[in-house]
Amino acid sequence: MSRSGAVAALPMRDGSRRQLMRGVACACTLALAGCTRSDTRTLRFWAMGREGEVVGELLADFARERPGFDVRVEQLPWSAAHEKLLTAFAGDATPDMAQLGNTWIAEFAALNALQPLQRALETDRSIDAADYFEGIWRTNEIDGTLVGLPWYVDTRLLFYRRDLFTRAGVDAMPDTWAGFTRALDALQRAGTPHPLLLPVAEYEPLLALALQQDEPLLREGGRFGNFRGAGFRRALGFYMDRFARGHAPSTTGGDIANLWQEFGRGTFAAFISGPWNIGELDRRLPPSLRNSWSTATLPGPEGPGASTAGGSSLVVFRRSPRQAEAMRLLSFLSRPEVQLRFYALTGDMPPRRSTWHAAALANDTRARAFAAQLERAKASPAVPEWERIAQEMQLVATRAVAERWSIEQATTAIDARVDGFLAKRRWMLARATRSGGA
Amino acid sequence: MNKRAMAAWVFVGPAVAVIGLFFVLPVLAGLALSLTDFDLYALADLRNLRFVGLDNYGRVLALPLFWKALGNTLYFVVVGVPLSIVLSLATAVLLQSPLARFKPFFRTALFAPVVTTLVAVAVIWRYLLHVRYGLVNEGLGALGLGPFDWLGDPAWSMPSIILFAVWKGFGANMIIFVAALQAVPDDLYEAARLDGATRWQQFAFVTLPMLKPTLLLVSVLTMAGYFQLFVEPYVMTQGGPLQSTVSVLYLMYEEGFRWWNLGTASAVAFLLFVLMITVTQALMRLGRRGEEVAAG
Numbered sequence: 001m002s003r004s005g006a007v008a009a010l011p012m013r014d015g016s017r018r019q020l021m022r023g024v025a026c027a028c029t030l031a032l033a034g035c036t037r038s039d040t041r042t043l044r045f046w047a048m049g050r051e052g053e054v055v056g057e058l059l060a061d062f063a064r065e066r067p068g069f070d071v072r073v074e075q076l077p078w079s080a081a082h083e084k085l086l087t088a089f090a091g092d093a094t095p096d097m098a099q100l101g102n103t104w105i106a107e108f109a110a111l112n113a114l115q116p117l118q119r120a121l122e123t124d125r126s127i128d129a130a131d132y133f134e135g136i137w138r139t140n141e142i143d144g145t146l147v148g149l150p151w152y153v154d155t156r157l158l159f160y161r162r163d164l165f166t167r168a169g170v171d172a173m174p175d176t177w178a179g180f181t182r183a184l185d186a187l188q189r190a191g192t193p194h195p196l197l198l199p200v201a202e203y204e205p206l207l208a209l210a211l212q213q214d215e216p217l218l219r220e221g222g223r224f225g226n227f228r229g230a231g232f233r234r235a236l237g238f239y240m241d242r243f244a245r246g247h248a249p250s251t252t253g254g255d256i257a258n259l260w261q262e263f264g265r266g267t268f269a270a271f272i273s274g275p276w277n278i279g280e281l282d283r284r285l286p287p288s289l290r291n292s293w294s295t296a297t298l299p300g301p302e303g304p305g306a307s308t309a310g311g312s313s314l315v316v317f318r319r320s321p322r323q324a325e326a327m328r329l330l331s332f333l334s335r336p337e338v339q340l341r342f343y344a345l346t347g348d349m350p351p352r353r354s355t356w357h358a359a360a361l362a363n364d365t366r367a368r369a370f371a372a373q374l375e376r377a378k379a380s381p382a383v384p385e386w387e388r389i390a391q392e393m394q395l396v397a398t399r400a401v402a403e404r405w406s407i408e409q410a411t412t413a414i415d416a417r418v419d420g421f422l423a424k425r426r427w428m429l430a431r432a433t434r435s436g437g438a
Numbered sequence: 439m440n441k442r443a444m445a446a447w448v449f450v451g452p453a454v455a456v457i458g459l460f461f462v463l464p465v466l467a468g469l470a471l472s473l474t475d476f477d478l479y480a481l482a483d484l485r486n487l488r489f490v491g492l493d494n495y496g497r498v499l500a501l502p503l504f505w506k507a508l509g510n511t512l513y514f515v516v517v518g519v520p521l522s523i524v525l526s527l528a529t530a531v532l533l534q535s536p537l538a539r540f541k542p543f544f545r546t547a548l549f550a551p552v553v554t555t556l557v558a559v560a561v562i563w564r565y566l567l568h569v570r571y572g573l574v575n576e577g578l579g580a581l582g583l584g585p586f587d588w589l590g591d592p593a594w595s596m597p598s599i600i601l602f603a604v605w606k607g608f609g610a611n612m613i614i615f616v617a618a619l620q621a622v623p624d625d626l627y628e629a630a631r632l633d634g635a636t637r638w639q640q641f642a643f644v645t646l647p648m649l650k651p652t653l654l655l656v657s658v659l660t661m662a663g664y665f666q667l668f669v670e671p672y673v674m675t676q677g678g679p680l681q682s683t684v685s686v687l688y689l690m691y692e693e694g695f696r697w698w699n700l701g702t703a704s705a706v707a708f709l710l711f712v713l714m715i716t717v718t719q720a721l722m723r724l725g726r727r728g729e730e731v732a733a734g
Contacts, residue, residue, distance in 0.1 A: 083695055090481055111482040201678065384478055388697050399680060428479060428486065 042070045043325050044095035046085070049078045051099055051152075051312065054345040055333075062332050071329060089113050096320035097329060099312045100148060102139040107384040108315070109142040115316040117146045120327045127334055131352045135309040135377035142382050148313030149330055152339075152348035155307045156204045156298070157373045159277055160270035161263070163292040164192060168269075173296035177238055180299040184247040187269050194249035196242060197259075197271035200401065203394035204308050205272040208298055209235040210393075211378040212305040218418075222383040223426045225418030227393065228411045234301065236397060236407055243401045250401055260284040263293070272298070274310070278366050279347045295369040297376070309377035311351065349374070385421045392417050472704035481698065494705035504706070506681060507689040508713075510596060514685065515664045518600045522660055523653070526608040530615035531641070545616070549609035556606065560673040563602050564589065589675055592682035599670050599683055606670075607663070611656050618652040619645070654725040658718055665714050686710045 047055050052075035059071050074095065076084055082104060088094045089111055100108065108114050121127050129137060132150055140148040160173065168190035170183040187195035198205050210217060213231030218224065226232065242248040249268070262268065264285050281293060298305040314333060316326040332338060339350040340358050349370055350356065356371050380386055393414050400410035472494055474480075480487040498504050529548055533541055551559065566573050567588035578584040588598040622645065630640050646653075668691065671683040677692070684692075686706060694703030 086478075086481070086698060107478060110478060113482075395681070402680060424475065424477060424479060427488075 041068065042072055043097065043322055043329060045071055045073050045329070046076055046081075046095045046098040047073055048076050048081045048099055048101075048312070050346055051348065052076065054342075057345060058333065058338055058342060061338070062329060065332070066328065069325065092319070094317040094319055096322050097314065097316050097326045099151060100315045102136075102148065102150070102309070102311055102313050103380070103387050103390075105140060105148050105313060105315070106142055106382045106386060109145070109147050110384040113318055114147040115318045115320070115323060117149060117316065117327075117330075120323075121146070121149075124327070124331050126331055131354050133309075133351055133353070133374045133377055135306075135379050136311060136351050136374070138379035139309050139382070140313050148315045149334055150351035151312050151314045151333065152342070152346070153351045153374060153377070154274050154310035154349065155370065155373050155377045156208050156272050156274055156310075157307060157369055158270050158296045158298060159263070159273055159281065160294060160296060161266060161292055162294050164190075164195075164266055164269040168192075173299075175297070175299050175304045177299055177301050177305075181241075181247075184242075184245075188246065192266065192269050194246060194267075195269040196248045197263075197268040198239070198242060198248040199271075200250075200394070200398045203390045204274075204310070206235065206239050206394060206397055207380065207390055208272070208305070208307040209239055211308060211380070212298070212300045216381065218381045218383065218389075218422075221429070222381055223422060223429065225389070225415040225422070227414040227418065233407050233411055236400075236410060238301075239397065240401055240407070240410075244404075264289055275349045275367075275370055276347060295366045297369055297373045304372075304376065306376045306378040307373050309379045311349075383422070383425060385425065388421055389418050392421070468704045468707060471700055472708050474701050476700040476704075478698045490701070494701050495709070498702060498705050498709065503681065503684065503689060504686075504709075507684045507686045510683060511665060511667055511685045511687075513596055514600055514603070514667050515661060517597075518603055518664050519657065519660050521600065522604045522608050522611060522664075523656060525604060526611035526656075527615050527649075527653075529608070530612045530619055531645070533612070533616055534619045545613075548612060551606050552609040554606075556669055557673050559606065560602070560670070564674060567598055590679055592680045595675055595679055595682045599667075599674060602674065603664070603667070603670050607660075611660060614652060614656055615649070618649050622648045650725075654722070658721055661721065662714060662718060665710065665717075 045055075046052075052073060056073055059073065062071065063069070081101075085094075085098065085100070085104075085108070089108075094113060105114070121129075127149070133153060136150045136153045140146055140150060158173065164187065165171075165173070165183065168183070168186040170186055174180045174183055184195050210232050213235055215226060215229045215231030217226055217232065219226040219229075243250045259271070260280055261284070263271065263281070278295070282290075285293070298307050300306065314330050316323060316330065320326055333342075334352070336350070336352055336355040336358070339352060339355045340360065342348060343350055343355070343361065349367070350361075351374075356362065361367055361371075380390070383389075396410055396414045396417070399405070400407075405413075473489060473491060475488045475490050475494070532538060533545055533548075538544070565571075567575075569575060569585055569587040569590055572588070574588065575585040578586070586594055588594050626644050626648070627640055630644050635643065666687050667685040668687040671677055671685060671688055672691075675683045677684040677688055687710065690703045690706040690710070693699045693706060
């Protein structure tokens, strides 16, 4: 896999050199004739991290289908991607197409930077909304307008050591909170003092618990936080209780040095994480442990629980003069057979059910838990401020765990901060209704 | 006279123009920005921009995290600056001592951290300071101490950052001190020795007074640098644990480039600017008063 990655990177390097040359050429002619923005038969596509490395391989097929049409992939590191995209927008230099983390979609939709896709999809028979996992699809709809197409999906569920659970007398992973709590108690008695790892630096585990509730996390159309509501209080209570009862080690951010190694040693018996860890565990655990771990869907308050709907989408920028071509590439990358290859290259989970029916995925027991979890993935509130709200929620929760706050104290603190973040949004919405009414 | 004044303006003109264009103008623009609520919505459409007067300042000053960041920054400055100066002065004096051997080697070795890439050595320090597998804890463990969670425990995170920053930066000051020490005339020491001054007395009554201007310069420079703490927490702890290493500049970066609240970020930047000017001025005045006392 790493070798194929290196091969895929080669044409990229060529591409960037060509881009540089073109830049130099432009700079030279600029004074004389003005610079045309690169030729019309080149599509600029921004992709991040591992996806950016391998997407070139998929594009070879696209090039065969559409000869004479050039796609230039430009790689961004994840850590700088958000900044670069915003800067590109501010500087009127957005690409034609990009991979966009789906927590950012609301933000770029608020900037009016994304092209609505509904119209184009109506003419394209190959993309069927009903084939996509609903929670994931929802993250791409902002105020009823579809502005992105899910590319791969990410949700969080349990990775657990089957042998340790069996030793503690738990044969099947419980699917309720009460059952899960009993299982953790049993593991503690069986010699794992802190059986569940809940890394406090990530907001996803707590968010998943919060999404399992019926109540929304924001109220009045995203104008105010609803963290004082009974739903979130229940989720936070369950979360804090894991630390209070020692089910989870309350290290204050002290990162586990090597998650996989400690998991292999049995320092903890379960952790909540995403699909990339299937590959990591396969690679890093000793062969003797290969069959002693598995994945399971998250337990919920009363039955199988929901989880987060993460991942990336493909978007077309409104300012792109090559809309039709971008749509064609979007449609190509969304084909089940292309997505299956993409899965093989990256381990990224496909968002379409028809891709999951393919043999490679259907027979993988560890991936199957993800398919089940994805059916219950739930979108977070689609407001541009969401990422910050989620971070703040986790910050307060971490503090509440470390300093043993009451639920009341913690939820009041979160709501106060969140209402502050949403102040501008409230003003915007109020102004929109005023001018709409006049 | 008029002609001379003209000539003077012609000569300073380019410098003034450059300062005006690249310093005064951006500062004024930043000040203007800090009076607005420029954010993501304003980026989308300038009609969403509101003039908010001093609201940003009020909000920042009411923000608990700002005071926490200020406290962290002051902690870093108050402990880090004297530590850095004492360490660099001590090494410089040792390097200048007639007893020292392999001077060029030690000078290079002690200066080396300054020219290494901060991000690269930060990674190495993260390994050294690791709670379970780090060399530091291993060494302390052999002495029966620890283990300490250097970067994971809010009580130890800032001391670790200070240690790292001092190690990284003291070599630059050391070189300045070495140069200043070489400029101290030998006959002063000779005279002191004839008067029967001990080594310690020579240091206190000859070396230190002669180094005074250099000390002031180094203090001002180091302080200005240390107030702008950012990269160390950015690469080592990302402001954690429990926001114990969030500095004022880190807060500004998060507000501005992570959440795109440029109005608030500018207000934070201005508050830091005012604070630094005040402290530097106070330090300069202190230095001048010391000179007057010495002269009188």
